[in-house]
Amino acid sequence: MAKKRTGEQEATLSSPRGVKSLAEAKAWMAARGITEIECTVPDLAGVARGKIMPSSKFFSSPVMNLPLSIFFQTISGEYPDYEGLVDSVVADSDLVMEPDFSTLATVPWAQDPTAQIIHNAYHRDGRPVELAPRQVLKSVLGLYAKRGWKPVVAPEIEFYLVEPNTDPDYPLKPPVGRSGRPEIGRQSYSIQAVNEFDALFEDIYDYSEAQGLEIDTLIHEDGAAQMEINLRHGDPLELADQVFLFKRTIREAALGHKIYATFMAKPIANEPGSALHIHQSVVSAETGKNIFSDEDGDPTPEFFSFIAGHQKYLPSVMCILAPYVNSYRRLTRDSMAPINVQWGYDNRTAGLRVPPAPPAARRLENRVPSSDANPYLVIAASLACGYLGLVKGLRPTEPLEGDAKNLDFDLPRGLLEAVAAFEENEDLSEVLGRSFVTTYSAVKQAEFETFMRVISPWEREYLLLNV
Template structure:
């Protein structure tokens, strides 16, 4: 069977009107950056895999390296990267016909590379499958459209709207605000349609130039692939209109941060939602999943808030929750139960930032729920009223979050102990790099005063 028979319909439709010139063979590294190779179409037809060194997973966001190679030393052995043809999708911004294909990483003995983020998520999904469960997720993506910032020393500013004024903040759900950057949104819709992605809706969020895209619920790996693709898609759409799209957790001082809320449900072998009982009531599994989130989310925060900037979002009294309370239709709680029919009953984790790697964030969130269901963890009493009155339970810095992650041996067993080792080493190396940078605040307030 030709590989053309295995790719999605949207990719085949794209190739009917675009002669294939190049295939981008991509894989997500720890930050979620696309790594890989661009292969001419003629060569792509003749190969079933390609190689990259395993050191791409030891790289920090700055391009430096964590000493995470293990006892064998930093030899950079080649991995075997095999295409998942079901992920083939167009790159509609390219000048010539181009497909993107996500690959999975294996070592030279054919074993999944344990610290490849997509493999981490697959590992967690497989643990659910062994219990006869199928996890379902729905991510919500928040991001900013900002002015072109080519000087890192200058603050980030909102993009210029069609009115000639910078995009305004505090205009949540405003349709006129969405219209202000309509051309970018039009390209986002167009690119998504060509790539075969379904958008559940786009709305203006509370920040200046901040938008939210909701994706349809489905398979965790498929949805993580879509978030991975969407980040690139949105960036490319923004560049067409002389602005940047940023997924930083807190890009603009004084504006709300950007989250990636994750909705979860779980079905059994018959496709029934295990959170709902025969009489449409809430089951023990539903409460155990919540209990698992409350118990283990503090240890997983380093994956859901992976950078020093991530923790600028968690300010008591602001939009992002800093608690682990659960409530019904209550956006001040870290764990929210949305209004839904019994068949669609789900649990929303409102803690993750949009700067996360989607594979690792979804894997960590599902891992917490899985441990709750396996260990039958009961949640605290439902929170009523504003949860801002609750005690802050989220780490205040990446370093603290990494300390909590390092101690979470039960979580490591679900995600993979070798992954946990590599992740901690790389993130600590990244934090050390950050400490070498002197900020404008330090120059302003310490230079002449201390």
């Protein structure tokens, strides 16, 4: 006679996202007729690496092996010089990937019933892989936990919809909406402009609901066919997982409508760049109260130290927040993006904004990161800056009331400058791990060398016949 399920088991089976064990995963997948599962791990770029296997094979052996080199691969598929990096990468040793059952979800756009699950990376002796983005974030969260703190974040993701572009030599163009016409001007916060792509956004909402991803709001941003999706606040690791999955979800939904969705920081000339804003607060693990507000509702010294940490250390983590050559095209004085680490109350021209909020929701918005960044590493880097400010008791500058764009640049202007600042900062190396800093820097330098092999249209236009 079959055992009767408990209410908790029934809730697990009906939940669109996450279980607690292999046995629950088996029941969850059986209830949905899942025949395949995508076993993924995010690499340094935030790209999903892994294997697709029949569900029967997954349950016979849920742990998979992948080579260490997946955490050394550049965005173009090449590898940096291994000299000076960890010895084991030379042999390209296998890593052990163990599934995080809390991330189990369906793949709603797949033709056959398919599930997906994110894995954690371990060395064969059981040590977490210090280069894995998920582990970098976990390590930073562990530092907060030792102090009795728990960070809370809420990401905002901007992206463009563009016409399919199969020849990279041609500029990107806005897609044609339901009216039969592309956007020709700025449509910030326009409901009608969003309605042009209603069928696409309905699919995004449906796909998100099927995966247990929670969208807070959807808006049209400043650029032509530029959109923003805001996620609800919560645990940093869970929200990083959601951004990781959202990017793929949005791309897949767009492809279904013969449109590209791109998270490039600056995909179209003369249009605003795309950001990945991170709202951050810190609560007491014991009481759940926001440590940025005191009993009277006033800001605490910890709040100002958190801001000061960002002011001091953000320039040194820019190669994480703006990880590609293209990212720095967004950070210009004539764009909507910040160019320095000034802070202010409800000041969107500053890199660090304190939004209007009641004391319980007092938070800092980091407006510097671009949407091309790895969400795990962006959140880890931003929280690392705040952590260093907290433990060192740093004090910020006075809040800025005017236009921060009229002030000097505080941030690196290019990738190599940003990498050098990252490598030289010992405080960040201690928080993020020296091996991660060394490896990440090597990957970014290799990507820059790849970029330098390409001759741009600007060079052909202005240099070909004039020099």
